[in-house]
Amino acid sequence: MSTVLACRLGRQTAKLRQPVTIRSWAAVAGSMEGQGRLGSGFDEIMADDLMGGKSFEDAEVRILVGAVQKALGKVGRSPGDVDRLFAGDLLDQIVTSNFAAEQLGIPFYGVYGACSTSAETLSLAAMAVDGGYCDMTMAATASHHLAAERQYRYPVELGVQRPPTSQWTATGSAAFLLDRSGEGPGITHVTAGIVRQLGVKDPNNMGAAMAPAAAGTIWAHLEETGRSPEDYDLILTGDLGKVGREMTLTLLRDEGVQLKEESFLDSGLLLYEANAAEVLSGGSGAACSALVLAAHALPEMLKGRIRRLLLVATGSLHSPKTFQQGLPIPGVAHAVAIEGGNGR
């Protein structure tokens, strides 16, 4: 019994029995996302917005299926080898993931965590392996700028001007194959987020809406693991953007937690270094942190330049309807700690 109980460190954080290996991963990115310095890290850069599909939504399904297949192909595996797919996306009823799951034929649990989906799927997929319920599992997510804009805000053809606090939904998909053994960086801890809102109602300022959740999850993770920020070579947030990142730093400083600027980076800023003027406060979208994890952080772990990483994916949990009804935007942040790799 004690071995079973051993892995709960606190209310939000569990330590896995053994690191669950991220055995393989793949990322498909939009053309704009492919322009930054992360471009060379993507497995495919989309030639156009449709990828041979009939709609932006159809294209989103295609890139999610493509990312899963590429991740499997790198280690000579097929969908039939995978026990469980944990996937989610931004579209109503997560239809991207549902339709991709149908094509892949992998037993499927759909999740919704908005832009926190990357860490949510990695958390659930890692526990399913670590707990012995599955052998290999896949965590995947996708978003498409043009599908998201017309669902959440306005069709881009309208040319509505965006305020400087607004963020840019990333186009892309990334998939991560988790295994009980094998070489590669390993997931060691998962921290579940508590949903928080402090009254922010502006969907063009999601960074501010998500900052309290990000700060809360980082604080809980450090507290429950007994670690300090210095224990991490990189704390990578999902998509707080400029505004949310500053707020998170301030909120944590008020709680006595000092994050080092150089090792506290935001996926939404990293992804769009080449397009900073256009994306305004930074990137967002379910794919955003997943793309940066796949194209930047994990490769850096393989090279031994990052030994311990805390991915803190943040999600803004509103809908167009709750915005129209005048409700505030709840935020959430889920975290996974990843260690090691081949590089050392």
Next chain:
Amino acid sequence: MSTVLACRLGRQTAKLRQPVTIRSWAAVAGSMEGQGRLGSGFDEIMADDLMGGKSFEDAEVRILVGAVQKALGKVGRSPGDVDRLFAGDLLDQIVTSNFAAEQLGIPFYGVYGACSTSAETLSLAAMAVDGGYCDMTMAATASHHLAAERQYRYPVELGVQRPPTSQWTATGSAAFLLDRSGEGPGITHVTAGIVRQLGVKDPNNMGAAMAPAAAGTIWAHLEETGRSPEDYDLILTGDLGKVGREMTLTLLRDEGVQLKEESFLDSGLLLYEANAAEVLSGGSGAACSALVLAAHALPEMLKGRIRRLLLVATGSLHSPKTFQQGLPIPGVAHAVAIEGGNGR
């Protein structure tokens, strides 16, 4: 290592190390749902469609929070005692669950499985406890007829006529508190569904869209556990309705699996025995199978009249947009096996 591996029985099914106790549960039902013979099993029947809220969506949040609080209250617990809330609903971006989670303050993983959400949340919540990652977890779901109709189909004020194959989205919410120990029925196995579609495109015939998934999950569960239908006193499907139930029986018969009519019941039919003419093919909605589990099946287990139950919750994974785009409806079915109780 062998103890860790022991619980994967097959690609879709895992056996939990120990039964995870459903220690407490509660259900809040709409007024129409309260009229049937299950009425006395609900903890609260809604006095009106708004429950003091400003909108049907707001009311849905209120009943989800209410169901969770009632389930906790029965065993003298509060939200602060719960490590994880797994919840989902039908609304875009699962805002019901997101806003309820914010009010409850329980670390939260949001899921989307349409009407399969009851079994999906129970599966994930049970593994989180069994694996030692959490102490107590809560699985909850909700749906509201009037919120769902205006999102998925037409505002009810339009009075659009519904075809005889159409189903009725249930109003209500149910919550289940899972614990490592204590008295009560226990979850013993979880079976994850594979998404299937056989070309059904009519959202007014969801039973047909979900039947292949239901049959597939029941088949996989029996195959991987080595059990036969006779091992279950009740196989309770989510919301196949009349049409989907008949199709599922036929599909399984073609595979050599004979289900007994009297121990193969559908939540969508049980919930609306008193309103059969109005609901046409039967009930549906994320709350449907959860309400029947809470108000009928689990109480029957406490009385010793059901000793072993297989809940097979089915979900129709389309969206209004995929329907408009002419795409078929993918279906999924997740299952949990529940045993025992206090009654024997």
